[in-house]
Amino acid sequence: MLATETVENYLKAIYLLQREAAADEAPMGQIAAALGVTTGTATSMVKKLVAAKLARHERFGGVRLTTKGTRAALDILRRHRLVETFLVDTLGLDWSVVHDEAERLEHAISPMVLDALDRHLGRPAFDPHGDPIPRADGALQESEAMPMSELGSGDAARLVRVLDQRGESLRFLRASGLKVGATLRVVAIEPGAGVMRIRPDGGSVVSMSTTAASRVLVRLTRGRH
């Protein structure tokens, strides 16, 4: 089906950037940045993906995966997220380190090992960061959630997903008692300072920038309305 480890990385990066981008297209520069290569390198690799019918691209435009490319990207994402779940649930590693580890392991997992892993973990639907794990057939169920930054003062909510998976951010959240599944309450909002104050249940109040809060997704349990 698909080829090298490098190709897998490009597909995954394009897939994720496409989800984020407004135009549903991944800009070449961001693909390059995501992979840590020069834009020239990204351009020539994308050319290869296009030749393999994994992506579409026109000169000076954005990159978009084909159905085939999307299917392959979801397969990689499935491997990545199952491996992360395994590293946290079975091996007990901290969620702030598993992303990088999974990045390496995801390419070495065969379908047989993947299925055994899935079974061992009880066929989980979400990984430790709350990201949905694509099913083997490529189905992906995003969970309903809103950015924590949109909560109002006094709102109570449950944390369901963390989008920013840099180790630094994850360590801050864990240290604050903000993990997936935790409930919390908005104590105060200071729009001028761009800061909100949050109290996780059973923890003490922490301050977060609105920007950081916008990358944490929650589900409202009791609104202020």
Add this chain to the structure above:
Amino acid sequence: MLATETVENYLKAIYLLQREAAADEAPMGQIAAALGVTTGTATSMVKKLVAAKLARHERFGGVRLTTKGTRAALDILRRHRLVETFLVDTLGLDWSVVHDEAERLEHAISPMVLDALDRHLGRPAFDPHGDPIPRADGALQESEAMPMSELGSGDAARLVRVLDQRGESLRFLRASGLKVGATLRVVAIEPGAGVMRIRPDGGSVVSMSTTAASRVLVRLTRGRH
């Protein structure tokens, strides 16, 4: 410390061939065969290992790892065997398939994951084939054992290690009830035919060539003397 996946594969192959070879040197042709490359390729890679002080080699001679190379090879072997143990013990895969899977995974395991895996498995000393797992410091304890081919008629023994790890051989052994830890008895030996007949405890008699039997190691529990 060490470099690419390819280099790791060469080191592991040389280490294993060196153990087997009479002269404690790995012949170039066998290195090439083990890695599935031409001898020309092996020659040039070995040249690189020598430049990195991982191996010694003189023109038209055999290859021998340096202390540094041996240390690196043991590290890879540790990863390989721990992964195999994990695949069998935790994920429940059959021992006839885990070798190839571990071959891919061993290169993607970081020290942190390796240690977590080791802890999760209870710091095992042997893998599912009975091969000793090198310790993190490079210590390796070979178990005392003799080839099953050296048993005499009527001898009882426990199977402690399987050297031939091709899927075909392992499937035969498993189907016969001959797994690591099993006890067995030699029913008959027919030197002319080069065949011995074995009865695993709780199983029925199976025939094996002396050659195949020589690659199965046992510990005598009751001799015929």
Add this chain to the structure above:
DNA sequence: AGCATAAGTTTGACGACTCAAACTCTAGGA
């Protein structure tokens, strides 16, 4: 409209790993 700047593309080169094929050495008969 005109132009500077940011974004993307192309080109030429390189390192890692590989092969095929020509070549060289070693060792074991006759």
Add this chain to the structure above:
DNA sequence: TCCTAGAGTTTGAGTCGTCAAACTTATGCT
């Protein structure tokens, strides 16, 4: 001793993924 078969080496070339640097296009500001 000589010669040859087998093992090993060398050379030239190719693929993959990468970079640096020269070049092209698009965009947004004045």
